[in-house]
Amino acid sequence: MSAPMLQVRDLQVAYGHIEAVQGISFEVRAGEIRTLVGANGAGKSTTLLALSGLLRPKAGSIRFEGEELTKLAPHQIVERGLVQVAEGRAILTTLTVRENLELGAYRRKDRAAIADDLARVLALFPRLEERIDGLAGNLSGGEQQMLAIGRALLAKPRLLLLDEPSMGLAPIIVQDIFRKLREINAQGLTIFLVEQNVRQALKIARHGYVIENGRIVLEGSGRELLHDPKVTAAYLGG
């Protein structure tokens, strides 16, 4: 098998004395959807913030396509193709949908390719095209999540990181979003998804990890974990 695209070893991240992530190891392989699932406060966002360079790990290594990321600045990490859709979406509500999408491409200079990528995002999310000149603040929660994903796609990711895209959305909308993630993955983009919605995340992931109190306690294929009695009891309502 080829080397993993992303390889994380013994990652530790702390907020002062709070040891939020206590030595976790995991990887992501090119072409797949992989997930890290866990409850409120387990350390999921902390892990993603460390991958993006927004938090400095206390120890451990993060290798992306063979290169160590832990010493790089956030913008350098984005340039390498690791792009995060933040928790809570972080849409600029007083800008239009188009302006929000263009922000995703602000570091790029390849105008023609940006136009192609914009067209691809709008084909993927027709609702965004319909509302392209409207204010982002007038979008529904699900549409705002789609906008956040679209904006990340315009940064030309090689690995897309998502922090709880299901947050605050009705189940039917969550299914919609996850169907889009599958579609984006089928087009060739590798995805690392962090979720509290354990069932939906394990359904679309080839492989998953369960994090509890800053440690990975279980891992397996998405299907294995969905049927694991410990996962069922703790996360899937018995």
Ligand SMILES: Nc1ncnc2c1ncn2[C@@H]1O[C@H](COP(=O)(O)OP(=O)(O)OP(=O)(O)O)[C@@H](O)[C@H]1O
């Ligand atoms: N800025 C911060 N300062 C201090 N402690 C923090 C900070 N952010 C998170 N924590 C703590 O670190 C731990 C992990 O938090 P984290 O946000 O990574 O969890 P999470 O798995 O993303 O949870 P959620 O599903 O609620 O988003 C928790 O105990 C949390 O209280």
Ligand SMILES: [Mg+2]
């Ligand atoms: Mg979080």
